[in-house]
Amino acid sequence: MTTLYVLMLIGGCLVALGVIAGLYSTRLGFSHLLVFLCVGMFAGVDGPLGLPFDDYRIAFGVGNVALAMILLDGGLRTSGATLRAGLLPASLLATVGVAVTSAFAGAAAMWALDLDWRHGLLLGAVISSTDAAAVFSQLGRARDALPQRLAATIEVESGLNDPMAVFLVLSLIALIKAPAGDDAGLLALFAHHAGWGTAIGLGSGLIAAEALKRLPLDERKQGLTALLLTAAGLVVFALAGLADGSAFVAVYLFGLVLAQRARRTVRSALAALDGYTWLAQAGLFLLLGLLVTPHDLLLAAGPALAVAAALMLIARPLAVVLCLAPLRFGWREQALVAAVGLRGAVPIVLAVYPVMAGIEGAYRFFDVAFVVVLSSLLLQGPALGWLARRLGLVQATPAAAEAAAARAATGPA
Numbered sequence: 001m002t003t004l005y006v007l008m009l010i011g012g013c014l015v016a017l018g019v020i021a022g023l024y025s026t027r028l029g030f031s032h033l034l035v036f037l038c039v040g041m042f043a044g045v046d047g048p049l050g051l052p053f054d055d056y057r058i059a060f061g062v063g064n065v066a067l068a069m070i071l072l073d074g075g076l077r078t079s080g081a082t083l084r085a086g087l088l089p090a091s092l093l094a095t096v097g098v099a100v101t102s103a104f105a106g107a108a109a110m111w112a113l114d115l116d117w118r119h120g121l122l123l124g125a126v127i128s129s130t131d132a133a134a135v136f137s138q139l140g141r142a143r144d145a146l147p148q149r150l151a152a153t154i155e156v157e158s159g160l161n162d163p164m165a166v167f168l169v170l171s172l173i174a175l176i177k178a179p180a181g182d183d184a185g186l187l188a189l190f191a192h193h194a195g196w197g198t199a200i201g202l203g204s205g206l207i208a209a210e211a212l213k214r215l216p217l218d219e220r221k222q223g224l225t226a227l228l229l230t231a232a233g234l235v236v237f238a239l240a241g242l243a244d245g246s247a248f249v250a251v252y253l254f255g256l257v258l259a260q261r262a263r264r265t266v267r268s269a270l271a272a273l274d275g276y277t278w279l280a281q282a283g284l285f286l287l288l289g290l291l292v293t294p295h296d297l298l299l300a301a302g303p304a305l306a307v308a309a310a311l312m313l314i315a316r317p318l319a320v321v322l323c324l325a326p327l328r329f330g331w332r333e334q335a336l337v338a339a340v341g342l343r344g345a346v347p348i349v350l351a352v353y354p355v356m357a358g359i360e361g362a363y364r365f366f367d368v369a370f371v372v373v374l375s376s377l378l379l380q381g382p383a384l385g386w387l388a389r390r391l392g393l394v395q396a397t398p399a400a401a402e403a404a405a406a407r408a409a410t411g412p413a
Contacts (some may be wrong), residue, residue: 010051014039015282032346033131034377036282040289053290063349065234066284067162068251070345072233073277074159075255076266083213083256086152092323093153093337100319101271101311101341102128102168108310112303113364118176123365125168125352127311127372129161131344145394150333153324154340162346163248167193169350173357196245198253204236205257212262219268228271229258273408281345287349292370300364311372312380316341332391339387344377 018039022032025182043049105125109115115123146154167190174189217225233251240250259266297304317338351369354362388394 003214010043010049012284014043014286018282018286031377031381033281033285034374034381036285037289037374037377040286041292042289043286044290044292044294045064046294050413051290053287055357056352059287059291060349060352061286063284063345063352064237064247064365064392066280067346067349068234068237068247069230069277069280071159071162071248072230072237072255073273075157075252075268076229076259078155078159078256078259080260081148082152082155083260084152086154086156089149089153089324089329090156090160092327093157094164095319097157097319097323098128098161098164098168101169101315102321104306104315104318105311108307108315109368110126111312112306113368115361119359119361122169122172122176122354122359123307123368124315125165125172126354126365126369127307127343127347128168129165129343129346129350130158130341131346135285146336146388150329150336150393156253156336157337158250163194163197163246163252165346166248167246169353172361173354176359177357182187192244193246194249194373196243197240197247197249197338198245200236200240200243200245201250201253202257204232204239204250205254206261208232208254209258209261212258212265217265217268222268222272224268225265226276227271229266229273230276261318284345284349288370292367297371300367301371303376304368308375309366312341312376314406332393336391336393338349339380340384341376342380342384343373352389 018032018036021198022035025032025035041047043051045052055360102121102124104124106121108116109123110117110120113120113123170193171189193373217228233254236254237247237251240247317334317400320334320338329337347369348366351362351366354365359365
């Protein structure tokens with residue numbers, strides 16, 4: 001029991017410290033997620049507490065559960081209007097865009113880290129997806145004032161691109177581990193993963209939506225509803241994984257279907273569900289911060305920063321232009337979408353996959369992914385709200401318009 005009490009004491013203090021520090025860091029434009037990472041590093045092997053933690057299996061398990069909850073929450077919060085407005089551009093960014101980003105980031109990794117093309121592309125795939133939680137926490141109030149199609153594209157892309165990144169990572173791991181000359185079957189693997197993930201996600205969503213309508217749930221039972229939705233999402237995630245489908249596709253589509261077909265029940269639970277999602281994110285980032293070894297990051301800093309620069313300045317902007325220019329997005333909108341390609345938990349969790357698969361030199365991937373995420377949150381994140389206003393994309397909201405009219409009517413104070 002003493003060990004349990006000590007773990008509870010340390011865990012509770014770290015989460016509380018992360019929350020309190022995050023409340024102040026957001027005033028400077030820094031994400032809560034960055035704070036939780038730093039708190040984990042503070043408690044880790046090179047920090048003052050010196051807690052040793054190097055169990056990639058625990059990080060892998062916790063990471064997948066946390067990502068399942070984050071994607072479920074994203075799907076449940078996506079309205080039908082948002083989905084219709086942003087589905088086409090977001091789908092292009094989540095497929096073609098992720099592939100283009102992976103290719104160019106992988107080329108930079110080959111040059112900076114002296115990797116062969118397969119390992120370079122694997123690292124490119126690891127860092128290819130954006131993070132919805134990081135993006136929207138950084139945009140803040142500017143998110144609600146963006147044009148509908150632009151905001152919808154950013155929101156839906158952040159939920160859709162994680163499954164594509166997971167598929168690329170798993171495919172490249174299979175390619176690296178396959179016998180020489182046995183490179184076939186990747187297209188069939190993609191079809192299998194996407195097909196089963198889509199079928200299980202949509203089918204489970206339709207069944208669950210009908211079941212929710214028949215259960216005696218109301219606004220007074222929002223805690224129980226949130227718990228039920230979370231349990232159902234984890235069941236769908238597990239079923240898709242057991243069927244060798246894309247669990248990430250399945251749980252996101254499950255949330256999307258429920259949001260459209262059981263809207264009243266879902267809305268009543270979102271406030272309680274938000275607490276579960278924050279707990280998952282906080283635990284995940286603290287654990288990832290504990291897992292990293294800062295002195296190893298310093299050794300990898302030069303090449304990792306080169307990869308991060310190529311990702312932010314070349315790979316992501318090029319992917320955005322290729323996907324959005326044909327859809328008549330203006331250059332200002334393309335510039336903002338390119339800038340909001342923030343990296344968060346997904347690249348760090350995906351960097352654990354090659355380690356678990358026994359890929360040679362995969363520990364370097366984790367360090368590089370960590371530096372890329374830190375660079376993204378430190379350099380890109382604080383400037384997003386300012387950039388949206390500078391580009392003239394922040395529209396006056398009804399509340400702001402009413403306040404301006406009132407000031408005009410009463411004159412200067």
